[in-house]
Structures are given as C-alpha cells and as structure tokens.
Amino acid sequence: MQATLSPPITRTNIPTYIYAVVFSSLCIVWGLLWDIMWHISIGRDGLFAPPHLLMYVGAVVAGLFSGIKILQLTFAKGNPERTGSVRFWGIFYGSLGAMYCVWGALTMLTSAPFDDWWHNTYGLDVQILTPPHTVLLVGMMTVQFGAMIGVLALQNRASGTQPNSPGSDTQWNHRQAQRLKIMFTIAAGLLLSILYTMLAENLGPWTSHHSSSYITMGIAFPFYLLAVGRASTLRYPITITTLAYMLAMLIPSWILPLFPATPRLGPVLNPITHYQAFVFPLLLVIPGFVLDKLLHRFGNGRLNDWLLSALTGTVFIVIISVVQWYFGGFLQTSPYARNWFFLAESMSYSDDPTSPYHTTFHPHWLESTPDFLLGIGIAILWAIASARIGLLWGNWMKKVQR
Structure with a gap:
C-alpha cells in the first residue's frame, strides 16, 4: 500500500495591523x-493638548499600519492574501x-485644524456635536468600524476553518x-463607547425619568447590539x-480625578482642584x-x-427602562452615589x-405617568424596527471575509 502525504497545515498568525487598529480604537x-x-475641568484646550495627542496617536497608528498593509498587498503581487482582498481605485x-481605518484616520487628522480654528473663532464648545467635533466623530467611528470589520473578517475566515486532525497546529488555530472572537467583541465595545458618548447629553441620569431618553436608546442600541450578537460566534x-x-467608559473616569486640574477659563462658578469625571454609563450589560x-x-x-425583532426590541426597552429608572434616580438623588465609583459628585467648573x-430632577425631565407610558410604547x-435592521446588518457581517 502506498502512503499518501497530506498537505501541511499552515500556521496563520493574526496580522500585526489588527492588534494596532484595536489599540488605536482604545486610544x-x-x-x-x-x-x-479636560473641557469640564480646565476649559480651553490647544491643538496639541494631551487628550488631542492621544487621539492623534490612535489616528496615526491606525492609518500607518493599515496603509502599510494595503501597500504590501498592492505591490507584492505574489502575496496569497491579495486574492482575498478588496480592490479600489483600480490600483x-x-x-x-x-x-476604513485609512479613511477614518485622514478624516480625524483633517478635523484637528478645523477644531482649532473653531475654538479661536467661537470660543469654548457648549455642546459635544459642534461641526468640527462631528467631523472628528465621523473619523473616529470610521477608524473603529474599520477595526471591528478587520477583526470580523478574520473571525469569519477562522470560523470557516475545519481542523482536520488533533495536534499542536489545530490547537494553535483554535486559540x-x-x-479573534474576543477581539471582535472588544472592538465592538469600543465603538459602542463612542456611540454612547455622542448621545450622552440626552442619556444622562438626569433624563432617566423621561421617556425621550428611552426613545433614543430604542433607536440607537438594539440595532447595534443585535448586529454584534448575530455576527459573533461567541x-x-x-x-x-x-x-x-x-x-x-469607567476606567478614565476613575483614574483622571486623582490628578489635579484647575479652570483656565471663566466664569468659574465651581472652584475645582482636580479633574471632574464623565457620567456613569448606561447599564447596557443587563439587557445585553x-x-x-x-x-x-x-x-x-x-x-x-421579524418575530425575533419584536421580542428583543420589546424586552430591551422594558428591561433598560426599569433598570435606568431606578439606577438613574439613584445617581441623581442619592448621597450614596456621590463618590469616586458612581461619579455623581462630578461637576463642571462652570456649573x-x-x-x-x-x-433632584429638573421639571423639564419629568412627565406624567400616562405621557411616560406613551413614550415607552x-x-x-x-426598538423593534432598530432590532430588525440590526439583524439584517448582522447577517451581512457574518459574510464578511475580506
């Protein structure tokens, strides 16, 4: 009997640029x-303020590593990865x-001088979504989406690999x-952080007794969470x-208040001496x-x-409204929330x-029981419509392999 040689099992390592773009997303x-x-503790910041530099590091690392990967595939015609890549501009x-990471990085770096000009012309921002911040957020989310899709493509390809024999190579592939599965959920969590931050002005604990905040949650979160849930294999x-x-969201808010910070721009109504934390995030982990x-x-x-969308959308709103009604009330009114952990003692120097x-709750953020229940409906x-779109997007993401 003649022995048949099986083809060697190829070790496939996670590309370095994947680690780089997930790190960029965190930055x-x-x-x-x-x-x-910085804005609520110190006030005016410059083009090269430390927070901006950290964001620029994220943009540069994502753009540089992704750009090098693109150039390698473009000019190394014998590279086997080229057959599984996407061609654009015909080159x-x-x-x-x-x-996505390259385009997002370029958008972020373009927004920097725009933001500096805006501050010099109009002064300190009074809201998050100013025009330069909107451009910056688009760039940020594009980089983060690129990081998520990059990991997702490798996850889908790895999930389609069937190990054919026990051994060290098979175990390596499994690890x-x-x-990749864990990295995908981490990348998705980082993008979710930006999505929440963008909406935070309407989702803080002071809004937890008003139905408008739950309408915002119903539009934004089922779409995203169900897409991730459908696309992941965990x-x-x-x-x-x-x-x-x-x-x-919490780690910077727990660490930065340990450092001194004093206002540099008036009027100073609250003379603080240390960094003031951001708000405690929504407890999305419970409905999640x-x-x-x-x-x-x-x-x-x-x-x-369709039935799954109706079920998940309804359950999401019921759970998050119950959880945030009580937890938001705790953060807004309880003296036990005024500590370093729950962050409720944080207050801008201009407040x-x-x-x-x-x-207490401002009358603007309170409504009658019938109005609240109508808003929850x-x-x-x-949320049902958002969940349905999320499942469709998740179906598309399951097919991404490039």
Missing part, C-alpha cells in the same frame, strides 16, 4: 473622554477594515480563532461587548445579557427574524454648585 475612546473631562488592494457576545464598553439568552434560544432560524438640580416600536 481614540480614552482620548475623547479625556478631552471631555490598491487591501482588506475592507484597513481601508487564534478564540482570540455564546455571550453582547454581554462581553457591553462589559468592554462600560470598562472603556438577556438579549444573548434570547438569541441563543430563538436565533439561528428557530424564530422568524453653579448651589443649584438644587444637581441632586413609542420607544418599543422604534
């Missing part, structure tokens, strides 16, 4: 949060994620596949994603865990996607510390 999130805390070859991807988002359970129980064709609305309808 972007923490740079943005630092920038917000360049690269992964979809790398291309790499598991690492058992609890939404739970891990929301945990990553919470840690990304339930959504994971529902997807595991009713997903994969066990329930029509009047004698205002009663730091510890509207939020459920939005």
Whole structure:
C-alpha cells in the first residue's frame, strides 16, 4: 500500500495591523473622554493638548499600519492574501477594515485644524456635536468600524476553518480563532463607547425619568447590539461587548480625578482642584445579557427574524427602562452615589454648585405617568424596527471575509 502525504497545515498568525487598529480604537475612546473631562475641568484646550495627542496617536497608528498593509498587498503581487482582498481605485488592494481605518484616520487628522480654528473663532464648545467635533466623530467611528470589520473578517475566515486532525497546529488555530472572537467583541465595545458618548447629553441620569431618553436608546442600541450578537460566534457576545464598553467608559473616569486640574477659563462658578469625571454609563450589560439568552434560544432560524425583532426590541426597552429608572434616580438623588465609583459628585467648573438640580430632577425631565407610558410604547416600536435592521446588518457581517 502506498502512503499518501497530506498537505501541511499552515500556521496563520493574526496580522500585526489588527492588534494596532484595536489599540488605536482604545486610544481614540480614552482620548475623547479625556478631552471631555479636560473641557469640564480646565476649559480651553490647544491643538496639541494631551487628550488631542492621544487621539492623534490612535489616528496615526491606525492609518500607518493599515496603509502599510494595503501597500504590501498592492505591490507584492505574489502575496496569497491579495486574492482575498478588496480592490479600489483600480490600483490598491487591501482588506475592507484597513481601508476604513485609512479613511477614518485622514478624516480625524483633517478635523484637528478645523477644531482649532473653531475654538479661536467661537470660543469654548457648549455642546459635544459642534461641526468640527462631528467631523472628528465621523473619523473616529470610521477608524473603529474599520477595526471591528478587520477583526470580523478574520473571525469569519477562522470560523470557516475545519481542523482536520488533533495536534499542536489545530490547537494553535483554535486559540487564534478564540482570540479573534474576543477581539471582535472588544472592538465592538469600543465603538459602542463612542456611540454612547455622542448621545450622552440626552442619556444622562438626569433624563432617566423621561421617556425621550428611552426613545433614543430604542433607536440607537438594539440595532447595534443585535448586529454584534448575530455576527459573533461567541455564546455571550453582547454581554462581553457591553462589559468592554462600560470598562472603556469607567476606567478614565476613575483614574483622571486623582490628578489635579484647575479652570483656565471663566466664569468659574465651581472652584475645582482636580479633574471632574464623565457620567456613569448606561447599564447596557443587563439587557445585553438577556438579549444573548434570547438569541441563543430563538436565533439561528428557530424564530422568524421579524418575530425575533419584536421580542428583543420589546424586552430591551422594558428591561433598560426599569433598570435606568431606578439606577438613574439613584445617581441623581442619592448621597450614596456621590463618590469616586458612581461619579455623581462630578461637576463642571462652570456649573453653579448651589443649584438644587444637581441632586433632584429638573421639571423639564419629568412627565406624567400616562405621557411616560406613551413614550415607552413609542420607544418599543422604534426598538423593534432598530432590532430588525440590526439583524439584517448582522447577517451581512457574518459574510464578511475580506
């Protein structure tokens, strides 16, 4: 009998640029949060203020590593990865994620002089979404989306690899596949952090007793969370994603108030001496865990996607409204929330510390029970539509391999 030689098993390492762009995404999130805390603690910042430099590091690292990867695939015609890449402008070859990262990095760096001109012309920002900040946020989210899609493509390719024999190579491939699955949820959590930050002015604890905040949540979050849940191959991807988002939001807010900061721009109504923290994030991990359970129980064709959307959208709003009603009330009114952990003692230097609305709800953010219940009903309808679009997007993401 003649022996047949099996083809050698090829070791596939996670490309360096994947680690780089996920690191860039983290730099972007923490740079943005630092920038917000700089504004509420110090005031005016310059073009090369430390928070801006951290964001620029994220942009440069993402653009540089992704650009090098694109050039390698473009000019190395014998590279086997080229057949699985995307061609654009008729010249360049690269992964979809790398291309998003390059364009996002260029957008971020373009927004920097625009933001500096805006400050010099109009002074300090009074809201997050000014025109230069909007350009910056588009660039940030494009880089982060590129990081997420880059990891996703490798995750999908690794999930399609069937190990054919036990051994060290098979075990190595399994470890790499598991690492990609975790990296995808981390990248998704970092993008979720930016999405939340963009909406934070309407989602703070002071809004937790008004239905408008839950309508906003119903529009924004089921779409994103269910897309991640559908695209991931982990058992609890939404739970891990929301945990990553919470840690990304909380770690800077726990660390920066340990450092001194004094206002440099008037009027100073609250003479602070240390950095003031950002708000405590929404407890999305609680409905996220339930959504994971529902997807595991009713997903994969066990329930029509329209019915699944109705179920998950309704459950999301019911759970998040109950959780945030009580937790938001705790953050807004309880003296036990005024500590370094829950961050409720944080107050901008421009806020009047004698205002009663730091510890109570402003009448604008209160409504009657019938109005609140009507708003929750509207939020459920939005959440169902958002969930359906999220499942469709998740189906597309499951097919991404380039």
